[in-house]
Amino acid sequence: MSLDEIKIGGMGASRRRVEDNRFIRGKGKYVDDVVLPGMLHMEILRSTVAHARIKSIDTSAAWEVPGVRLVLTGEMMAARNLAWMPTLSYDTQAVLATDKVRFQGQEVAAVIADDPYVAKDACAKIVVEYEQLPAIVNPTQAQDPSMPIIRDDKENQPTNKIFEWEIGDKERTDQAFADADVVSTIDLHYPRSHPSPMENCGSIADYDRATGKLTVYMTSQAPHIVRAAVAMVAEIPEHQIRIISPDLGGGFGNKVPIYPGYVISILASILTERPVKWIEDNTGNLISTGFGRDVYLQGQVAMRKDGKILGMRMHTISDHGAFYADAQPTKFKIGLMHSTFACYDIPAAHLTSVGYYTNKAPGGVAYRCSFRVTEAMFFQERMIHAAANDLGMDQAEFRRINLVKDDMFPYRTAFGFLTDSGQYDKCMQVGMEAIGYDTFKQEQEEARKRGKLLGLGISTMTEPLGAGNSREYDIIGIKMFDSAELRIHMTGKAILRTGAKTQGQGHETTWAQIVAHELGIPADDIVVEEGDTDTAPFGMGTYASRSTPVAGAAVAMVARKIRAKARKIAAHLLEVSEEDIEWELGRFYVRGNQERGVTIQDCALAAYSNIPDGMEPGLENNAYYDPPNLTWPFAAYFCKVEVDAETGVWDVLKFVAVDDCGVRINPMIVEGQVMGGLTEAYAMANMQYITFDEEGNCIGSNYMDYLLPTAWETPGFELHEVVTPCPHHPIGAKGIGECATVAGPAAFVNAVMNAIEHTGVRNVDMPLMPNRVFEALQTGKDVSGMPPVKVG
């Protein structure tokens, strides 16, 4: 009698993504597809220099261009108290520059015109006179007392240092190092990388003076946060603000921050009383919006001879650009960097961090990671790799000695996180078998005799995904929980809304599967809607792999509330007491008489047509979910490479990814997430390079220089799964969206290092471009992406 859950598109079904129906037909509706009557177009003039005092801005020629409606400068923004805006890290960021420009590409002026061509033409007519200042392009220069103070706009900012922060137990860690047989040390740089969503950022602000309502179409991963921020900054009451985030062409963290372009378009619409569209171009996106990483590491591991890790120290030096705009939970200054080593049983650990302003675009966004977790895990796995080598121990054996064992959960990490589940050693076994670990060393030796350089790298990690809980996690004071609202129509069809915002994750598909699992309503009968703050319940948005852990849990919980009411209706329809009602997927029946039952659809109809006395009609509800803990997925990745000794070019021969993300709602989507993340990891490890010359010019501000890998060079990935359900999530799921980006880079780098470290080299910084690998092979020395002078 019971429904086949896979057939109705429930949990575990590799259901085709419903959103793809419109995407593959070119029928998606992105911000740039929205055309409003009377809409004007905005173009931003960006700074050509990295650090300069603005002596003058002459906009008169721009005003003369036919079709120009408005030219905005920082001075005009300042007159409305909008020249500066708050960042998500309690700093301020210039909307349009007034006093100085602080990075190349900074917003200096804006032209609003009848069409985007005119706006661009008029931008070229604006004359800005700069008095150039020395540019600071790395933390070393930021510490140099002879260099200028970047943030001379701020009081109490006598240096370029943003923060110093520490966590862990220094004394215990010092003792662990005193007790150690072997101490391993490694210095690294995780270079700046860019999220590179296919769709750039943009907005259409539409202020209606008659109603006082501000509607903004916006590329936002977190529309409700934007609504709150606009209410605070623009002094428009929150109920008069509607943020609509339509289809998004990827986000990867890039669309979490609030960008100057959004704010300028809002003011422009208020002033012109016309809708104003701003669509950023590729260079604008690369040069000015939230980047990821750019962190230097000094790492140390203390070990006993038998391989047991006694303690670790990490000192990070981070480059935040001109404004401290990291999107991260308020309590933590360098994101969740202290989640490092969470999968290892380490008695003592100590992390110190220092952050600096530089003349580079602000960011520090969580590019496909849960707040600096990518850096944390990359540093961890490079430290582990070096430590195993320094001990002379096998890479897999060293990890297996130190990984947290199954019977140790729940496990309190040295930095205070509580990991709650996993089968780490099982994942290792699955991966080792798939990659052919046991025969590799022989293979490597034989290949070397033939002049071929093979290498095998491992990366293992557990990462904290799904912030809250709300006790620990908030963003600018707003607690990190999430919500869902479910309405069952009388014919048994439904609409589900959540406070998350899909941008490729496939929420329209998977949320319906959770409802199908909980209620037995076929997933095809459920429409999912997100991104409109006037209709969706409040939520913190989608990033940091938090959708399934938080909003997904809210979906399950609201479905359970609906089921509880439907049970009462079923008792009424079946004329028995509620206690005598049993549930099977999609159907209530009378205990002891399974034939006698009603479907969930019967109950839905009755909710509108045959309600028991005293019961409210209708079948709808909402749920707010505050997770008791983060979720802790585990990844064990194995990569085998061949390095061409004559050129330094390296090829991936095989890549095995073992992921344990708990219960999989839609296995196909999980696999897509892992493959996409591994592709990005490969890009970072192999080719992506965005850097700055000594004058602060951004090198790599277009997609001919900053490379996205194509299907041609991206290696194949062999995926495996282990399932350890999350003990606290209603359906046992853990986050997965970012595991591969987080754990992937170290697997590639460790593999290449394994192929070349016989020369004595310990580290080549990412990206492992052929010239860097070749240099390491030739010299046997480290190849550093760090600035020449030691920092910290």
Place this chain on the structure above:
Amino acid sequence: MYPPKFAYEAPKSIGEAIALLEAGGGEAKILAGGQSLIPMVKLRFASPEMLVDINGIPGLDYMTIDPDGTLRIGALVRHEDLEQSTTLAATHPTLAAAASLVADPIIRTRGTFVGSLCHADPQGDWSATMIALGGRIVVQGPKGKREIDLRNFVVGPFTNALAYNEIAIEAVIPPAKGTPRGSYLKLERRVGDFATASVAVALDMNGATVGRAGCALAGVGGRTIDANDAISVLVGKTLTPENIEAAADAVAAAADPRTDHRGSSDYKRHIVKTFVTRILTNIAHSEQKAA
């Protein structure tokens, strides 16, 4: 990515196109494949007042071989036409090797061989192959046609020898004097990338002896590097490891790379030497097999 205003003309004959260029007075540009020109216009690196689209001019999409073996490639032959050719590998192995390494498949369907030569990118693939093959370009202006050796056609980075009122209408590759051998190797960071360093080698073999030797390099100088003189040390010789090394050293010395984020000048020079060695060693092996 909004270009400045420009006029657009689509002439139906070369004469009409030349007249439009004349009228443009140096502010008109020929649009063929547009794969470099359009991005440059959209980025406002170039702002021509007029684009003269020659795609509607009939009879420019030919690729023919004269009875004496001369290869002629018309102005509207796309990269893909060379890549798809079933005979090019036998007659012009250097061109065939480069064809699949030019840009990416999307660009290859639209971009043109001759247009790419006119673009004169120091990292461009076709210029290197043409110089190695001793190729020429036929240009037509108000006073008629003239032929320019490719070595003189590329005069600097993104600068060619065309007068403002001339159109490049055909590339000419002279016949091989012997069995044509050669290849093209390119170090690129990703499909569609320009060369970090690349090497085109074209040899005409008389038995085991090198008759004519041609070589040119991309990505390792301010313009395409003509390494024909350097590789001429092979002429009259066989492809022994010693001769190959001497040639590779000579070609590497002709490179003029600069250090940038793709690698040091020494590294790029080393890549040139490695690629020359690889191409010549491969030819030597296939000659041995053939013998």
